[in-house]
Amino acid sequence: DVKVTQSSRYLVKRTGEKVFLECVQDMDHENMFWYRQDPGLGLRLIYFSYDVKMKEKGDIPEGYSVSREKKERFSLILESASTNQTSMYLCASSFPGQLQQPQHFGDGTRLSIL
């Protein structure tokens, strides 16, 4: 069974702090993704990575960066947290393929920026 683990279920940080959200998967998936989910807006893609040290911007990358130093780990960084980054953050992973493969999600991190 695929296991995607996010480092924290709940996190409270202050405006201006640098925030790190960690995600680890144990299925040797090449693709990894970071989303945020807000009421009425659905899932929005922030960044994704299809290989170690590779990254691509998603739909809403502003204010975020990512790091993929090892295949199993994909980190999301909020460079200077702001209150509008309060959200549910979801990490996902998948195999690559000619056809898109289903993504498997972690439990999510509820981040509050005060």
Place this chain on the structure above:
Amino acid sequence: RKEVEQDPGPFNVPEGATVAFNCTYSNSASQSFFWYRQDCRKEPKLLMSVYSSGNEDGRFTAQLNRASQYISLLIRDSKLSDSATYLCVVGSGNTGKLIFGQGTTLQVKP
């Protein structure tokens, strides 16, 4: 126009009812289709993939109509535990990216 559109609902149905959700997508080049289920305050989980020929998994049946660019999910004999939000998901291109609909909320009442 959104790339994947769903009626947000909520759909309120009694136990034992049959309920159907539809979803439309805008990119005719889309190649992969899924239904995910998301419980309140939890992560989305894959419910089933959707194949061109249609597929069934117990009480759940998924259909794909490429000509009209829509996907459907039929739930028969609804259970209380089916109450959740159902996300229609479409993939196209070769990046591994998936496009998620905003979801349709189902409430099954006793």
